[in-house]
Amino acid sequence: KGGVIAICAAGFAANMLAGFRKAAGGSSKDMEFEEGIKFSDSAPSWEELQQIIKQKREKLQLAEPDWEMGPTNPHALKRTFGKDEQIRVKLYRDHAAWCPYCQKVWFQLEEKQIPYTIEKINMRCYGDKPREFMQKVPGGLLPVMEIDGKIVTESAEIAKILEREFPDNPLLPPEGSEDRNYVNQLMKLERALFGVWCQWLCQPYNQERAKQEYIQVLQ
Numbered sequence: 001k002g003g004v005i006a007i008c009a010a011g012f013a014a015n016m017l018a019g020f021r022k023a024a025g026g027s028s029k030d031m032e033f034e035e036g037i038k039f040s041d042s043a044p045s046w047e048e049l050q051q052i053i054k055q056k057r058e059k060l061q062l063a064e065p066d067w068e069m070g071p072t073n074p075h076a077l078k079r080t081f082g083k084d085e086q087i088r089v090k091l092y093r094d095h096a097a098w099c100p101y102c103q104k105v106w107f108q109l110e111e112k113q114i115p116y117t118i119e120k121i122n123m124r125c126y127g128d129k130p131r132e133f134m135q136k137v138p139g140g141l142l143p144v145m146e147i148d149g150k151i152v153t154e155s156a157e158i159a160k161i162l163e164r165e166f167p168d169n170p171l172l173p174p175e176g177s178e179d180r181n182y183v184n185q186l187m188k189l190e191r192a193l194f195g196v197w198c199q200w201l202c203q204p205y206n207q208e209r210a211k212q213e214y215i216q217v218l219q
Helices: 003-022 044-061 100-112 131-138 155-165 178-202 207-218
Strands: 030-032 038-041 089-094 116-121 144-148 150-153
Touching: 089 100, 100 155, 144 155, 150 155, 155 178, 178 207
Parallel strands: 089 116
Antiparallel strands: 030 038, 089 144, 144 150
């Protein structure tokens, strides 16, 4: 077990040093450490991967994807669904497309086929957020929707406004109904569970206390 950890740590260090060497203008393909362990970086660059994909598409005679009106695609920055109307909605979401709350809004926009544009904002773990975004949203949390020039945060609030402003193809029960009240309770419970789970997962101290708080919410 210790040997495996040591090899993984050495590999991580190799990747870091390879990045430093590449940034300094040197080659990162082969590196050798004093211990005699040699690492080889054979992964293609992003440019090489793009060229490989292009060649594959040409060989298979595949048309370029229609990111605006075709099937949903994480690379799309504008979606009209073939509708000739003013785009009222702009969604700020994470670059990596793994934030579940961004995905929830994204799916709602796609399912209801609401024309929208996208601006990708990095998560905090990937560095500082753009200053222009922070001026609009001082808290910096995602997702954020801009509708008719108004900023809306919190995915549950965004979902509610989208249902109200775009009533076609409803995805939530009518406002004020018993079913809607039940849905609201479930969404609040999910938010609470995610919050205490995230604290338990990420907090480096008071782990037992965080665990008990999570269990309490579950109960």
